[in-house]
Amino acid sequence: MAVRVICAPDKLRGSLDAAEAAAALAAGVRAAGGRPVEHPLADGGEGSRGTVQEARGGTVLDVESVDAFGRPWRAKTGRLDDGTAIVEAAEAVGWGALAEGERDPMRASSAGLAAPLLAAAGDARRVVVFLGGTATMDGGTGLLAALGAEILDGEGRRLSGSGADLARVHSIDLAPARERLKGVELLVAADVVSPLYGPNGAARVFGPQKGADPDMVEVLDDGLRRLAPLLGVGSGRGDGADAAPGGGAAGGLGAALLALGARMKPGAVLIRELTRFDELLVDADLCLTAEGKVDASTDAGKTIRAVVDACAEAQVPCVVLGGTLTADAQRLYERGATAVLSVSPGPRDLDTALREAGSDLTATAYAVCRMMRRNRPGSG
Template structure:
């Protein structure tokens, strides 16, 4: 008998980590009926983080919150005891833009703050916040306003949502927010090291992905600079140049500077949440995976984190993927013994995307055959 763990991230736009694992498991069992195959969905703090938590036994608590353009969306947080997991991508992410239309100047992180507030109101005292995949460049202003902060203009009125409106703010009041967060620990899953502003900041680096043109990027960077000044004045802390401040359009900055959050690598946090290290006892093989294995995979992504954890205790690792762009030497450096790609079976990428499950089952069969 062999014991196999399938710890896969999503195949973006195609399958969830759970669905990948189910297909691989079916394939393995066709060849090795005596195998014990367990699924441990993982994520790097972006899309799929909520699902990974639920797969690990957290309860999904549904919440209707503000989407990135203000429309209500059905989202939620995952809870186990006093610990909550919030996924920014699920409420304030690009996939939540109505019709897929970008809103670079007005998109807000308010919905993420509403989920955090709901978790705190329910009695959670530790919130794990995954901040990948945002649609906004508002410096996290929406997030903190949903938690009680007041950001007003010269007339004493609350400013509009979104990054562009930050230039009209003249003061930031954190009184209610501090009361709301008393006794609450916020930990952020973050895998980028960009500062808030400047040529490698939130607007310049990620603005184009969110639909911002060069003039809008410049405007947003100016607005974020003004926002950082207001936060520094209100808190006495200067964090705009800190690693990760530019994550998720500046949500990383607000989390550190206003919420007092700690930033940690996303896959490291998720592996802790799902109890991955404890589940490795007696395991003969770990199968990890994501849609594309490339150089980005090796820098803080879920596959690299899973491989490192298994390698540390001497368990071999293989990966499944849609396409593999890493040579064997790079795979070995990451602790991955072999990569099994859908495109090895079906060169037509469109077919791989349209119907990946039978191909993944076949990869599972190949993995099981190689176990003999």
């Protein structure tokens, strides 16, 4: 009987999306006489809703909304057949709606997430929100205001929520927003563990890539500190060690959703659950997973770590392939990985490596399958 091999990679950034990577692995498995099962994964950030629905099917609803700068935009709400609805923040207030280079974290707002979230909450018993990949840094104030929360400045004027508004927030009444989501189980998938503020917080870590210059980073971090106690996700003082991990995800959307009563899970863990990855392992002989760079963040809870954990629990051999392995990649052995290998055929430049990733994955998957198959009985 042919060996059943689960091909469950994350994307290889700059090179292959997860589905392409899974197909490349599967080609190698097939060439070695194995029976591949393609199961692309994600870490809870951009592309996660699509990843889940590729595995689980369901329906997708287009929802009239606005982008991060308030312009009309169609967001999406996914529905699975078990009554779970899925919203991806990046599909609402992410970069996809914006022009190349359009970045303004002071003006950007998460308000556009409200419509798909309410559409999801309408008839679902559980709503999953994938964070990550947004153009916003408003601490989720745009979303909260759009859901009806009363956010006031020091003179009692309502704020609609944006990066710039943070400096003026004086009080927040969340009750109207909570009322609209009443009875819904909110589950939030964070792709990072950053708190709302501080040296590892949203503004300092993600502000620059969202267009914040050093001055803006200071202003935004101050604003997020001000917001934290109002949302009940941290004191707003110190280095953020007492603030909720993941509160800083998606420019602080994490904190706003926590304030609305959401439970938060690492994105990769939620993807593992939602795609029913563990069920695939029951009959599996081997699992191949891959990502572009296997490093310390991998071990800290990205997709590959979730796969390694699942395989260790199911006692299925798991081989991790990386475009690049750093020294930290070796830590995955302690988690139970069978082997950690690079797909690189030798020293060369990064551009070539990115271009050749597909055939390299195939060649390495082929080699691995032959090794796993060719073991002699009684040799271990």
